[in-house]
Amino acid sequence: MKTRNAAFLMLALSTPLMAAPSSPFFTDSGASILLHNYYFDRDYKDPYNPALKQELREWAQGVTFDFKSGYTEGPVGFGLDLHSMTGLKLDSSPDRAGTQLLPLDSKGRAEDNFTTFGGVAKARFAQTKLNTGRMVLTLPVAYSSPGRLLPQTFQGTTLQSQDIQDLTLMAGYLDRIKFRDSSNYENIRVTPQNGRFIDADSSGFSYLGGKYQVAPNFNASYYHATLNDIYRQDYLWLVHDLPIGPGSLKTDFRWVRSGEDGAANGGKVDNDNLGVVFRYSLGGHTFSTGYMALYGDTAQPYMGRSEPSPTVEGAIATDFLNAKERTWQVRWDYNFAVQGIPGLTAMLWHMRGDNIELPERMGGSGLYERESQAQVAYVIQSGALQGLGIKVRHAWYRNDFTQAATFRDNNDLRVNIVYSWKLW
Template identity: 30%
Template sequence: MNRKKLSTTFALACVALSNHAFADILSDSKATLGMRNFYFNNDNRDGTAAPSKTEEWAQGFMLDYKSGYTGGTVGFGVDALGMLGVTLDSGKGRNVGSTMIPSDSDNRAVDEWSRLGLTGKVKMSKSELRYGTLIPKLPILVANDGRVLPQTFEGGQITSDEFKDLTLIGGRIEHATGRGSTDQTGLSVVGGTRESNKFDFAGGDWKVTKDLTAQYYYANLDNYYTQQFFGLIHTFALSDNQSLKTDLRYFKTDSSGENSSGTSGYRISGYTKNGDGVIDNRTWSAALIYTKGGYALTAGYQSVSDGSNFTQLNQGSLVDKGAVGSSLYLYTDRLLQSFNRAGEKTAFGQYAYDFAALGIPGLKASIIYLSGDNIKTTSGNDQKEWERDIILDYVVQSGALKNVGFGWRNAKSNSEAARNQDQNRLIVSYSIPLL
């Protein structure tokens, strides 16, 4: 983060606080210690790149402190997020590219790594300004949380609920810290090697009725792209325990600044229609989710236009290896593939079951299959790929291990546009309230 700006923010806030105000902050504070034990195993079953297998095991600790607010018309507060990762097992040849654990200069996994994030906040009426460390979950930017520690961003965000049934959000992101890193980087996209420090966004969610939500978001990554998102979510109750949910999403992404000119360092990788690395994409998807009792059936389709790959923030092409790892607001963004290549048409289906319906609360399972074709790459114009994921989660409901969570993720993919892979993740998590 810009520590000079943040320090100034805190200093101004502190000047305005009385002893009584500090008491208000502390009395409403909350602190939680989250622990995550994560085993990651990824086997690339073909291709010449080394190593062919990644295998890592680490323990993560995340201390999340959220203060209250001072009294008065304008309330001030500060949040803190302390993270520590400890390597339990890995080594040279099995730790690759800082995908989960940072690497040292000899490409060996470090013994431990840590980072601290501070966030100043100001609240007035039903609006809140936050500046510092952010973990956004928005259609135009989703922080990745697929390893032992999450990806974080630095910047400012305003959220307003002043109008009934309407939530407005806007802000600017300036830096990112990867899930396998302790260092900040600027912002970029896949293939981009030049950093941008200006990601502006604005949008909102409008609850039209109790069953219908409309969304619109706009984002601009300076010198790379502008993106507009339109979303519509509707839930139709068929009976007391049956419903049909419709989720429609549309992204319009165009080049901006230096990327429009195809300037070296700002080009994206992969297929582009004119071979110039310029972003030009339209992506839409539709999903229907039928829920009855304990199970849910999902069927959907996604279409990516053939101007370029679907694009959102991704720092993986920058010098810092730990910057890799990103998430996309797509139904098809799964454990191994994202099905977001130029021209790709993807059909997908998922079955999920909550075993509470059978008297086993805390146990949930799902399986999803995705199949994409018509992929355009620099080496072919009609390539195919598929992926199958199995997810199993259980949270202990009582006894000495109450609230301890156990998770298993198993994925398999075959692709003509990427290496074939098998992957397993084993996760044990637990959270302890401290305040």
């Protein structure tokens, strides 16, 4: 596999030398710079445990350069994508470092800066594309989280085909992951939060899936994924839009079935996650309510230091994926464009999970957790700073777990300023 990847990469790297300046390799190329300023402030509410940090607070600047080429001419076109990601420390101290905005040195201090480089060699035949290298992915089963300064990136090979109308087929194999606060690629693991699974390495992650546009207002997705020697997973996602009265109702249903693959975690993975969210949009308002229930003997597994994609996607202090957990949510979103202020949005969101089952040292059974969020965001619509986005989000998280649990009571404040500059 590594030999094939290396040969493919060498071929793609040579294509710019073979392509004429008028080739789509050049004419369809583009480059941009993304600036991401991030302030993170988490205040823990457990002063009874002085051995743990009571606050995490850092400020950092991210700079991402992204180049995407077109494809060379011919039945099979070749191309090359490149990126660099840099994080710069603006404010930190050893007593409040550890927000995952910046990597830590051996003494627990945030590094002044860190940089990572990546690239993808790509080929296209008709509407089928093959990519190999280091990339950002936004799939339900392999997701590069935008929740910190820089996203995770994966190393591997992916295939996507849209040769059949209304159907997108996908497959991939990933063997390494770079965490969002690191410059190094590591083996992929399962998330060990709350003692759910043993923190064991895997030799790789593979997936196969498809998305089908059943009707103009209805699409269905299915994925099968395996984290070698740890878990296998089936993911079904159905989304339906239906006009009702003066507004529209969106139904979002997700089912995730997880089982063991090998014995790296004692051969114990058994979980079904069923969740549904109803969103009714009317004017500038969107009202949402949903319910998610986990069944089986274990929590739902997912790749460590990545993010899952349940119906509470977007929770920032927890994941609501503990064994036996039942979660209710209510949410309100408002778009001020209907008031003549385009680009301004607001959100209020409350989630509560109960019936949680954890190891005895973390509280046992019958536990609960809850998270509330308030958010205001604005994107400048015109002028020299058009596209500049500012988002302020505050979250409050509480549970009745013991001190040994991963998730702790906290108040969380995040301020994000994002600006993308298209070079060409």
